[in-house]
Amino acid sequence: MDLVGRKLSLKGGQLVRALFAELTGYLKDNPDAPYREELKGAIKGLEQATLWLAQNAPKDPEQAGAAATPYLRLTALTVIGYLWSRMAAVAGQQLEAGEGNKPLLESKQASARFYFEKLMPEADWLLRDIQSGKDSLMALEDEHWTA
Amino acid sequence: MQYQAPANDLRFLLFDVLGADKLHELEKYADATPDLISAVIDEAGKLAAEVIQPTNQVGDRQGCSYDPETKLVKTPDGFKEAYQKFVEGGWTALDAPLEFGGQGLPHTLKFVVDEMVCSTNLSLGMYPGLTHGAISALYAHGSDELKQTYLEKLISGEWTGTMCLTEPQCGTDLGLIRTKATPNDDGSYAIEGTKIWITGGEHDLVDNIVHLVLAKLPGAPDTTKGISLFVVPKFLPDSGERNPAFCGGLEHKMGIKGSATCVMNFEGAKGWLVGEPNKGMSAMFTMMNEARLMVGMQGLGLAEMAYQESLAFAKERLQSRSLSGPKNPDGPADPIIVHPDVRRMLMRQKVLNEGMRALALFTGHQLDLSVAHPDEKVRENADDLVQLLTPVVKAFLTDEGYNNATGANRYWVALASPRTGHWNNWCATAVSPASTRAPTASRQWIWWAANCP
Numbered sequence: 001m002d003l004v005g006r007k008l009s010l011k012g013g014q015l016v017r018a019l020f021a022e023l024t025g026y027l028k029d030n031p032d033a034p035y036r037e038e039l040k041g042a043i044k045g046l047e048q049a050t051l052w053l054a055q056n057a058p059k060d061p062e063q064a065g066a067a068a069t070p071y072l073r074l075t076a077l078t079v080i081g082y083l084w085s086r087m088a089a090v091a092g093q094q095l096e097a098g099e100g101n102k103p104l105l106e107s108k109q110a111s112a113r114f115y116f117e118k119l120m121p122e123a124d125w126l127l128r129d130i131q132s133g134k135d136s137l138m139a140l141e142d143e144h145w146t147a
Numbered sequence: 148m149q150y151q152a153p154a155n156d157l158r159f160l161l162f163d164v165l166g167a168d169k170l171h172e173l174e175k176y177a178d179a180t181p182d183l184i185s186a187v188i189d190e191a192g193k194l195a196a197e198v199i200q201p202t203n204q205v206g207d208r209q210g211c212s213y214d215p216e217t218k219l220v221k222t223p224d225g226f227k228e229a230y231q232k233f234v235e236g237g238w239t240a241l242d243a244p245l246e247f248g249g250q251g252l253p254h255t256l257k258f259v260v261d262e263m264v265c266s267t268n269l270s271l272g273m274y275p276g277l278t279h280g281a282i283s284a285l286y287a288h289g290s291d292e293l294k295q296t297y298l299e300k301l302i303s304g305e306w307t308g309t310m311c312l313t314e315p316q317c318g319t320d321l322g323l324i325r326t327k328a329t330p331n332d333d334g335s336y337a338i339e340g341t342k343i344w345i346t347g348g349e350h351d352l353v354d355n356i357v358h359l360v361l362a363k364l365p366g367a368p369d370t371t372k373g374i375s376l377f378v379v380p381k382f383l384p385d386s387g388e389r390n391p392a393f394c395g396g397l398e399h400k401m402g403i404k405g406s407a408t409c410v411m412n413f414e415g416a417k418g419w420l421v422g423e424p425n426k427g428m429s430a431m432f433t434m435m436n437e438a439r440l441m442v443g444m445q446g447l448g449l450a451e452m453a454y455q456e457s458l459a460f461a462k463e464r465l466q467s468r469s470l471s472g473p474k475n476p477d478g479p480a481d482p483i484i485v486h487p488d489v490r491r492m493l494m495r496q497k498v499l500n501e502g503m504r505a506l507a508l509f510t511g512h513q514l515d516l517s518v519a520h521p522d523e524k525v526r527e528n529a530d531d532l533v534q535l536l537t538p539v540v541k542a543f544l545t546d547e548g549y550n551n552a553t554g555a556n557r558y559w560v561a562l563a564s565p566r567t568g569h570w571n572n573w574c575a576t577a578v579s580p581a582s583t584r585a586p587t588a589s590r591q592w593i594w595w596a597a598n599c600p
Contacts, residue, residue, distance in 0.1 A: 002538040010534065018531035069542075076506065076543035079536070083164075083505035084498075090163050100163070104155050111498045118491075119498065 003072050004053055004064045016050055019075075023082050034088035035081070035116040042078040042120060045127045049074055052131050066134035074126040081120050088112035148459050150200050150267050150452060152192025153504070157259060158185060160505055165512050167255055175519035176253050184256060187241075191260045194236060200267035202229045206405030207270070211350070211397055218393045220349040220407045226271055230352045234304030239275050243282055247298035253519075255511040261441055262504070265448025266455075270405030272448075274307050274347045276441050280434035281308025281359050285378065288422035288430040296384050297357055307353050310434050311342040311360040311379075311411060321361065321428070322370040328362040328377055328418065336420065338362055338379055338413040341395070348409030349381075349394030356381040358392055358411070359434065360418060361427050368425075376427035377418035392416040436537055440510070443540035446548025447503050453548075453555035454496040461489055496551050503544050510536045 007015050023043050027033055049071055057064035091108040094100035161167035161184060168181045202225040209223040233239065242257040243249025257279075264272035282301050285293060300306040317323035326340025338360055342348075349356065358379040367373030379392050395410040422430045461484040465475065469485035483489045510533055517529035 003535070007535050007538065011531070015531045015535040018528050019535055021528075022532065072539055072542050073546075075535075076539050079509075079539070080499075080502035080506050083509060084502055086164055087160070087501075087505060090159075094163070101155055101159070104159060108159070108501075111494070111501060114494050114498050115502060119495070 001065060001068050003075065004057065004068045005061075008050070008053060013054075019079070020047065023078070026082060026086070030089065032089075034085050034092065034112060036085070038116045038120055039078075039081050039085050042081050042123045045123050046074055046078045049127055049130045056133065060134075062134050062138065066137050067130045070126040070129040074123055074130070077120060077123050077126070081115065081123075084112045084115045148456060150196045150263075151455065152188065152195060152263050153451065154188050154192050156501060156504065157188050157508075160501075160508055161255065161259075161512075164505070165509060167253070167508075167512055167515075170253050170255070170512075170515060170519075173515075173519040173521070175251070176515065178251070179253050179256070183252075187252070187256050188259060190236070191238070191263050194233070194238070195263035195267040198229050198232045199264060199271060202226055202271055202405070203268040206268060207402075210404035211407040213349075213394065213397045215396075218349070218395070220351065220394055220397065220409065222350050222352060222407065223405045226405060227352050229268075229271060230274065230304075233271075233275065239278065239304035240302045243279075243302040244286055244298075247286075247294065247302050249302050253511075253515040255508060255515055258440070258444055258507055258511040261444035262448045262451065262507075265445040266452040267448075268405065269445055269448065270403045272445075273403065273406040274350065274352055275304065277310055277347050277438075278304070278306075278308040279441070280310055280438050281357055283437050284359055284376070284430050284434045285421065287433045288376070289378070293378060293419060293421065297378065297380075300355070301357060305353060306355040306357055307347055307350075308357045308359060309345055309347050309411075310431075310438065311345050311348070311358050312431065313344045314341060315343055321374060321431070324361055324363060324374055326360065326362040326413065328364050328375060328420075330365075331417070334419075336362075336364075336377060336418045337415045338377055338392075338418040339415055340413050342411045342413070344398055345409045345411045347407055348411045350407045354382070355384075358413075359421065359430075360413065361431060362418075364424055371428050373425055374427040374431075375424050376421040376430040378421050379413065379416050379418040383417060390416045439537050439541040440507075440514075443507055443542075443544035446545035447500065447507060448548075450496065450500050450503065450544075450548040450551035453552045454493075454500055457496060457555040458484075458493060461493055492554055496554065499547050499551070503547060506536070507540055507544065510540050 020043070027036060027040060027043075033039065049067070053064060053067055053071065057067070087108050091105040095102065095105050095109075162181055167184065170176045170179045170184075171181075202223070205225055206223040211223065212221045213219075214221070237250060238260060240249045241260060242252050242254050245251040261272070261276070278301055282298060285297055285301070289297070297306070301308055312321065314324060314326065316325070326338065326342065328336040328338050330336055340362060342360065345358075347356065348358070358381070360377045360379050361374050362377055363373055364375055367375070380390055381392055382388065383390055391414040393412050393414065395412045398408040398410065400408060462482050464483050465478055465480040466483050467480055467486070469481045470487070473481060474485050475481045484493065513529040513532045513536075517526050517533055520526050520529065
């Protein structure tokens with residue numbers, strides 16, 4: 001709740017804008033960024049989730065409460081995706097230049113691939129979770145719990 | 148197995164990816180050259196493996212013990228000696244302010260050390276961990292007199308500190324606090340009330356314990372706007388007199404048994420106001436923000452140890468043949484690391500750990516830029532990122548720390564190995580940082596579910 005309830009609206013949304021500037025700035029400065037399309041998709045998903053919260057949370061704080069956990073996880077997966085792209089980029093440059101610790105750099109490349117193929121896709125269902133809102137979480141009344 | 152610090156990964160991440168090799172170009176961090184950072188990584192790794200790790204299992208088996216006669220707490224065998232070495236190595240002073248005897252090094256390095264300590268004995272790491280929060284709160288909000296009295300000894304590790312927030316009826320909703328602070332004639336306050344879940348509230352590692360206590364002044368509003376912060380020492384620094392701040396017992400927990408989690412009874416104990424009256428929340432957040440990042444490192448530390456043990460076991464345990472033909476034809480079976488589903492678990496652990504380490508150190512590096520960069524715009528941007536990412540580091544790293552420990556447990560449970568018992572302890576330990584997520588999502592019940600016997 002600290003993230004969606006407080007941090008997103010601090011300074012008129014400046015905090016999350018700083019994050020998007022960091023992420024999109026990286027893609028802009030690095031046209032050959034590894035896993036560029038996957039990362040771009042994740043950033044877009046995070047933008048959509050943020051927009052959904054901006055549209056729904058102010059009129060219904062429970063929507064923010066319902067989205068808190070998947071939104072935080074989506075943020076984490078996206079930022080970690082950005083960092084895996086950077087790690088893979090550095091590993092590629094060093095391998096090409098014949099520098100550094102070869103097994104470590106090769107493992108970084110394989111690990112980045114695993115991240116984008118096996119872990120990053122979770123971002124898609126997190127976005128769907130967020131956008132489906134609070135209804136199914138809050139639907140049960142007292143008599144339903146004891147039915 | 149002996150812990151091996153992820154030193155090569157750290158150097159790659161800090162120097163080649165994040166640009167921490169340039170921290171020494173900032174005036175405040177002129178000492179933090181790549182050589183020094185590299186030496187800190189190696190020394191901390193050695194300390195963790197050789198001094199801290201050997202205390203972990205005995206700590207978990209023995210736990211802390213409470214004597215109701217003396218109201219004192221004894222830590223497990225070896226904790227005092229290991230803590231002494233931690234202090235002698237200057238590790239409590241690493242990123243603390245220079246003017247009170249700290250080393251003034253970048254916070255990024257503190258993150259690095261925190262991870263290693265938490266990998267090897269999280270319980271022991273909690274004592275200096277909480278002290279660090281107390282140092283930051285006093286440094287940011289305390290009067291000069293309070294700073295002179297307490298900071299040097301807390302930073303040197305001669306004394307430890309606590310954070311006394313929670314009460315039986317009051318967890319995440321601090322407006323519900325009942326502990327009272329009544330003014331004395333000499334400018335101090337008499338503190339009365341009961342606090343629970345106080346990490347390091349009473350123990351035998353040091354001679355004095357400095358409690359930072361949230362309490363209400365007479366007539367203060369019954370909301371978070373009516374809370375003030377007080378410093379309450381176990382022994383009064385001028386007279387050495389025992390202050391009536393007594394441990395009423397130890398909390399029963401699933402894990403972190405070597406960490407003394409105490410019920411604390413303040414029976415008119417003498418305290419001094421930290422910062423402004425009724426502004427305790429802002430001082431509390433100084434401690435809390437830092438504590439949240441540290442809790443994230445606890446999650447990562449456990450996730451890393453779980454991964455290292457899993458990897459070692461997957462290489463050594465022989466079961467079945469590889470689906471693509473024998474890989475260990477001279478042995479009775481192949482090591483389980485050949486199986487795709489075992490790889491799935493190992494890769495998930497490895498890739499998430501390295502990614503979480505990148506996220507944490509990215510945040511740590513931004514924290515350093517936010518305090519030390521000459522350009523105000525850079526400082527502000529870095530601070531924005533730190534504020535946004537602090538809850539992310541805390542929650543994601545503890546969730547995955549827990550997942551990783553339980554995931555690792557699957558190797559042993561599935562194979563009915565004698566190590567299962569050992570691993571259950573790891574999972575129980577991982578419950579602790581995961582349960583401190585409660586304030587994030589206001590899920591107080593997780594804490595209770597996890598820690599009540």
